[in-house]
Amino acid sequence: MFKLELDRVTKRYPARGMHRGSILSVDQVSLQIHQNQSIALVGESGSGKTTIARLVTRLERPSSGLIRVNQQRLEDHSGLPRLVQMIFQDPFSSLNPHYPIGYSLERPAELLHRISRREAAARAAEALTLVGLTPAENYLDKHAHQLSGGQRQRVNIARALVARPQLIVADEPTSMLDVSVGLGILNLLLDLKERSEISYLFITHNLAAARYVSERIVVLYRGIVVEDGPSFDVINHPLHPYTQLLVESTPDAHKALPRITVPDAQEMVGASDAGCPFRARCPHRRAQCEEPVALQQREKREVRCVLYDH
Amino acid sequence: MPTPCLRVVGLSVDYPGSAGKVYHAVQNVSFTVHHGEIFGIAGESGCGKSSLAHAIVRLLKPSATVASGHVYLDDLDLMTLNEAMMRSVRWEKVAIVPQSAMNNLSPVLRIGAQIVDAIVAHESTSRNRALDRARELLRRVGLAPELVASYPHQLSGGMRQRAVIAMALALNPQLLVMDEPTTALDVVVQAGIMHQIKQVQREFGFSVLVITHDLPLLMQVADRVGIMYAGSFVEIVPSPVMLEHPRHPYSRALMQAFPPLLGPSRRAPSIEGTPPDLSIALKGCSFAARCPEAVAMCGVKAPVAMSPGQDQLVVCHRWEEPSRV
Ligand SMILES: Nc1ncnc2c1ncn2[C@@H]1O[C@H](COP(=O)(O)OP(=O)(O)OP(=O)(O)O)[C@@H](O)[C@H]1O
Numbered sequence: 001m002f003k004l005e006l007d008r009v010t011k012r013y014p015a016r017g018m019h020r021g022s023i024l025s026v027d028q029v030s031l032q033i034h035q036n037q038s039i040a041l042v043g044e045s046g047s048g049k050t051t052i053a054r055l056v057t058r059l060e061r062p063s064s065g066l067i068r069v070n071q072q073r074l075e076d077h078s079g080l081p082r083l084v085q086m087i088f089q090d091p092f093s094s095l096n097p098h099y100p101i102g103y104s105l106e107r108p109a110e111l112l113h114r115i116s117r118r119e120a121a122a123r124a125a126e127a128l129t130l131v132g133l134t135p136a137e138n139y140l141d142k143h144a145h146q147l148s149g150g151q152r153q154r155v156n157i158a159r160a161l162v163a164r165p166q167l168i169v170a171d172e173p174t175s176m177l178d179v180s181v182g183l184g185i186l187n188l189l190l191d192l193k194e195r196s197e198i199s200y201l202f203i204t205h206n207l208a209a210a211r212y213v214s215e216r217i218v219v220l221y222r223g224i225v226v227e228d229g230p231s232f233d234v235i236n237h238p239l240h241p242y243t244q245l246l247v248e249s250t251p252d253a254h255k256a257l258p259r260i261t262v263p264d265a266q267e268m269v270g271a272s273d274a275g276c277p278f279r280a281r282c283p284h285r286r287a288q289c290e291e292p293v294a295l296q297q298r299e300k301r302e303v304r305c306v307l308y309d310h
Numbered sequence: 311m312p313t314p315c316l317r318v319v320g321l322s323v324d325y326p327g328s329a330g331k332v333y334h335a336v337q338n339v340s341f342t343v344h345h346g347e348i349f350g351i352a353g354e355s356g357c358g359k360s361s362l363a364h365a366i367v368r369l370l371k372p373s374a375t376v377a378s379g380h381v382y383l384d385d386l387d388l389m390t391l392n393e394a395m396m397r398s399v400r401w402e403k404v405a406i407v408p409q410s411a412m413n414n415l416s417p418v419l420r421i422g423a424q425i426v427d428a429i430v431a432h433e434s435t436s437r438n439r440a441l442d443r444a445r446e447l448l449r450r451v452g453l454a455p456e457l458v459a460s461y462p463h464q465l466s467g468g469m470r471q472r473a474v475i476a477m478a479l480a481l482n483p484q485l486l487v488m489d490e491p492t493t494a495l496d497v498v499v500q501a502g503i504m505h506q507i508k509q510v511q512r513e514f515g516f517s518v519l520v521i522t523h524d525l526p527l528l529m530q531v532a533d534r535v536g537i538m539y540a541g542s543f544v545e546i547v548p549s550p551v552m553l554e555h556p557r558h559p560y561s562r563a564l565m566q567a568f569p570p571l572l573g574p575s576r577r578a579p580s581i582e583g584t585p586p587d588l589s590i591a592l593k594g595c596s597f598a599a600r601c602p603e604a605v606a607m608c609g610v611k612a613p614v615a616m617s618p619g620q621d622q623l624v625v626c627h628r629w630e631e632p633s634r635v
């Protein structure tokens with residue numbers, strides 16, 4: 001059974017420009033993804049979503065903490081690309097323009113699985129069929145510039161699939177696509193998950209899309225997990241004040257426009273101190289918020305807020 | 311009885327394409343925005359939203375041509391004005407916040423100075439008085455008046471966008487046009503700005519034409535919404551009607567393309583295919599090739615615009631049949 005675990009993973013980057021010290025992009029994040037499960041990571045820009053994706057795909061190393069795949073440390077894993085693949089946000093720059101689509105799919109299959117050209121070609125055609133680019137022969141010779149954005153994103157998913165991974169990390173896979181095209185991609189992800197044992201780490205800033213694709217939602221704020229729970233519960237009964245604000249703000253044609261008057265992100269406290277990172281915007285702020293808050297367990301959920309600290 | 315503030319009649323915009331082709335980006339569009347109304351336009355990339363907005367304020371790119379049509383602000387036909395007259399109408403009667411305007415502020419001028427420049431270009435007033443107005447305008451959009459002294463790089467994206475909206479309101483226009491005013495912003499910031507716009511609009515009573523591809527957001531903000539597809543409106547109805555009873559199959563498909571936040575979770579059908587090539591004249595309905603409800607007639611005969619109610623529009627052969635989905 002596939003299982004990915006992040007155990008108190010932290011990632012610091014050296015601060016840029018004239019600032020001293022470091023930026024804490026991801027702060028003690030723990031989460032688990034089981035076989036055939038889809039976990040959504042949501043949070044505002046800069047909350048650390050992509051950093052987690054890069055850690056899980058070993059494009060970056062944690063500053064501290066452990067990532068385990070199937071009980072084995074990620075860094076010791078020899079065949080990681082056969083287990084974990086990533087789909088990037090930008091379908092326009094993530095395919096090599098000089099090679100035909102067929103080559104972009106066959107090459108990784110050949111290298112990863114040490115199979116023959118012919119087998120790799122068959123696998124590429126199979127992957128194109130799975131993502132709905134049929135008949136596959138029509139696409140193998142095409143170059144990326146001959147495809148629409150949605151078709152390119154399908155090729156990216158096909159490229160991930162030829163590796164036969166257990167987990168796909170999808171970092172905002174539809175944010176650069178038109179809504180109707182993006183919905184097609186989300187439906188494709190759902191289809192693949194129904195038909196195989198694949199798992200997803202689905203990254204989005206859209207709470208509605210998170211619920212559409214994932215059973216569980218993990219809410220990040222400034223690198224910290226503030227809430228984690230089943231999608232339905234997180235959206236219908238958000239516990240953390242930030243999650244509450246996020247739910248309220250997410251457009252929904254059935255709801256009235258919320259009356260939101262929160263201070264803009266710019267006017268907030270520095271991120272590097274120990275207290276709750278959300279306290280400057282929080283309507284429930286109190287003295288304990290200046291201290292670090294532990295993640296509270298509440299049945300199937302976790303929340304990091306003094307309101308639930310008993 | 312609502313009175314029209316903006317009346318667009320038969321407006322068409324063309325762009326030159328390669329090999330002598332002509333792209334008909336906006337095709338014979340007619341609609342009305344009432345005084346004090348928030349009118350929203352939604353549609354997918356390339357359907358002509360920005361071209362329509364720019365044609366209305368006559369700020370199209372030089373390569374574009376207005377192939378036909380009239381734009382009336384009250385009784386003034388903007389298409390007949392010369393450039394100098396149009397410059398004074400812009401800002402004073404109609405102001406536009408273009409797509410990604412917040413990134414087009416001058417980086418070397420303070421926010422206050424940029425608003426003051428806009429005011430004194432149109433009114434004979436002192437810079438000091440204009441600066442007081444700038445402070446008041448910032449306050450109106452929920453920013454601290456002291457920010458007149460800030461440079462754009464000192465502000466967050468959301469604050470810059472508010473400043474740009476404040477600037478558009480500087481000359482008290484009767485119509486504010488906003489093209490994707492919150493698209494690049496965080497949802498919380500977006501909700502805050504939209505709430506603020508609605509409040510200011512209620513207080514001062516101007517009309518708003520707001521464009522976004524985010525239909526759920528638009529329906530929260532706008533009194534009436536128009537759905538554009540391939541250069542034309544396919545449906546215009548009050549937001550509550552769009553929510554309960556969208557008549558055009560594309561409206562329904564677009565509504566469903568946004569997974570709902572609340573309520574039961576179910577799979578939405580994808581819209582197969584792509585929009586038509588705007589350089590080719592179509593015989594039938596522009597959506598027919600992708601429409602799950604198309605019948606033979608849809609591919610050969612263009613539907614005419616029908617009005618199912620006051621200030622409503624639907625362009626579909628089968629509009630009278632009860633909802634088929
Ligand atoms: N290579 C890097 N060097 C320095 N800082 C970085 C680097 N990568 C990310 N950061 C910082 O880490 C924080 C988290 O960034 P990250 O890209 O993970 O956010 P995100 O949630 O993916 O945001 P977005 O929604 O904008 O994609 C930000 O403050 C960012 O500036």
Ligand SMILES: Nc1ncnc2c1ncn2[C@@H]1O[C@H](COP(=O)(O)OP(=O)(O)OP(=O)(O)O)[C@@H](O)[C@H]1O
Nearest residue numbers: 325326333335354355356357358359360361362371
């Ligand atoms: N300067 C131009 N030259 C040629 N064609 C153009 C030009 N600007 C726009 N077009 C074409 O006109 C059509 C409408 O474009 P427009 O920018 O109005 O769409 P839009 O609905 O605002 O899209 P988006 O949601 O991406 O902003 C598109 O097919 C586009 O390719």
Ligand SMILES: [Mg+2]
Nearest residue numbers: 049050051171
């Ligand atoms: Mg990111």
Ligand SMILES: [Mg+2]
Nearest residue numbers: 359360361409
């Ligand atoms: Mg546009």
